[in-house]
Amino acid sequence: MARPLFQALPGTRDILAPDSQRMRALVEVFAEEAERAGFGQIVPPMFEDLGVFTRIGESTDIVTKELYDFEDNGGRRIALRPEFTASVCRAYVQSRPVPPWKSWYAGPAFRQERAQKGRYRQFDQVGAEAIGSHDPDLDTELIALAVRFYQRLGLTDVTLLVNTLGDKADRPGYLDALRAYFGQHLDALSEQSRTTLEINPLRVLDSKRPGDAEIIAAAPVLLDYISDEAAAAYRRVIDGLTALSIQFVEAPRLVRGLDYYTRTTFEFASNALEAAQNAVGGGGRYDGLVADLGGPDDPGVGFALGVDRTLLACDAENVFGAVETAADLFVVATTEGTEALALTQQLRSEGWRVERAYDGRSMKAQMKAANKSGAPVALIIGDTEAADGTVSVRPMAGGDQVVVSRSDLIQQLKDMLP
Numbered sequence: 488m489a490r491p492l493f494q495a496l497p498g499t500r501d502i503l504a505p506d507s508q509r510m511r512a513l514v515e516v517f518a519e520e521a522e523r524a525g526f527g528q529i530v531p532p533m534f535e536d537l538g539v540f541t542r543i544g545e546s547t548d549i550v551t552k553e554l555y556d557f558e559d560n561g562g563r564r565i566a567l568r569p570e571f572t573a574s575v576c577r578a579y580v581q582s583r584p585v586p587p588w589k590s591w592y593a594g595p596a597f598r599q600e601r602a603q604k605g606r607y608r609q610f611d612q613v614g615a616e617a618i619g620s621h622d623p624d625l626d627t628e629l630i631a632l633a634v635r636f637y638q639r640l641g642l643t644d645v646t647l648l649v650n651t652l653g654d655k656a657d658r659p660g661y662l663d664a665l666r667a668y669f670g671q672h673l674d675a676l677s678e679q680s681r682t683t684l685e686i687n688p689l690r691v692l693d694s695k696r697p698g699d700a701e702i703i704a705a706a707p708v709l710l711d712y713i714s715d716e717a718a719a720a721y722r723r724v725i726d727g728l729t730a731l732s733i734q735f736v737e738a739p740r741l742v743r744g745l746d747y748y749t750r751t752t753f754e755f756a757s758n759a760l761e762a763a764q765n766a767v768g769g770g771g772r773y774d775g776l777v778a779d780l781g782g783p784d785d786p787g788v789g790f791a792l793g794v795d796r797t798l799l800a801c802d803a804e805n806v807f808g809a810v811e812t813a814a815d816l817f818v819v820a821t822t823e824g825t826e827a828l829a830l831t832q833q834l835r836s837e838g839w840r841v842e843r844a845y846d847g848r849s850m851k852a853q854m855k856a857a858n859k860s861g862a863p864v865a866l867i868i869g870d871t872e873a874a875d876g877t878v879s880v881r882p883m884a885g886g887d888q889v890v891v892s893r894s895d896l897i898q899q900l901k902d903m904l905p
């Protein structure tokens with residue numbers, strides 16, 4: 488086949504049925520769990536003033552390297568969202584809902600990443616944010632929501648990693664300790680990490696380069712530098728997770744890829760995926776972000792889960808598969824009139840999933856299509872049926888074909904179909 492004139496761009500793809508149906512089903516599961524937990528849906532715009540996203544942080548790749556930004560016809564600097572959290576905070580500042588404001592979302596986000604399996608330039612997230620409360624029980628409830636969601640998909644091989652990044656005021660002391668520590672090991676650090684060290688020593692902890700791992704493993708941990716209040720909040724989350732029998736691993740050097748985090752941070756790693764793309768979701772507190780966006784000094788906590796990666800994890804664990812939905816009925820027409828068209832619409836309005844053949848194909852070809860559709864019953868309208876106001880009803884699994892009058896048809900089908 489000749490190469491098509493246009494193809495979806497690198498890092499983007501068409502999601503076709505039944506995979507698209509599976510993706511929608513995943514969002515429906517998430518929506519149900521989020522709404523049970525008191526979150527209402529927010530549908531923010533997909534693009535915002537560039538400034539909304541630069542607040543995510545200056546040492547964050549998604550801002551410095553991966554943002555899709557452009558100038559619109561009005562000369563505004565615009566960016567496609569690389570994530571939802573900044574938009575949700577902007578919406579909070581703009582609408583001033585009564586705190587704590589709990590919202591969930593689903594939709595695409597955009598990052599100019601090196602495209603590979605599990606890493607796309609347009610990918611989908613589902614997520615939830617709670618703004619306006621310091622209560623660490625909210626952190627625990629959010630984690631529990633994500634855990635419950637994975638459970639409902641049937642995923643079992645997902646590890647929850649938990650850490651605290653303390654408060655902004657705890658940071659300088661810890662950053663000094665990190666600078667001093669990494670300073671002693673400069674020669675062994677990768678060039679990339681040496682650069683990162685100058686911009687934000689915290690992010691060196693996030694390096695996945697093999698050579699860095701050993702040095703990072705012995706780096707000072709933030710827990711030793713945080714205030715009593717932040718430590719108590721962390722303890723409360725740990726106790727909460729334990730009380731809810733949620734399995735977790737404390738990861739004292741987990742920092743995550745975004746700069747806005749304070750206090751609780753967490754990540755979900757699928758052990759069924761390759762290590763480079765095994766983060767199926769993550770989140771944490773971002774107590775200064777609302778203020779950075781010009782709002783009150785209100786705290787926030789939330790998470791986002793990668794839909795594409797979560798579905799890859801489902802594939803790897805062989806759960807939550809895509810299902811081809813069979814038709815309930817197939818209409819076969821060998822008459823020229825409009826009877827088949829009318830019958831098909833009538834049956835669809837009764838709530839059945841109805842397929843038919845087009846282009847005046849032969850009876851044989853139509854029966855083949857009926858078979859393929861998975862419909863248990865075919866309805867045949869030929870010239871005789873059209874003239875008599877009847878339909879021939881043929882069970883596809885075998886059995887007698889019967890002629891039924893149009894007025895009795897619906898009842899007859901209700902008796903036949905499950």
Ligand code: HAM
Binds near residue numbers: 611614616796
């Ligand atoms: P994040 O860790 O950047 O966090 O993204 C969350 C999840 O989105 C990742 O764990 C991953 O599954 C998925 N993801 C990210 N980038 C890609 C990509 N290029 N291709 C496929 N999947 C991807 C956030 O976005 C934060 N807003 C989470 C949050 C919410 N924190 C507080 N509230």
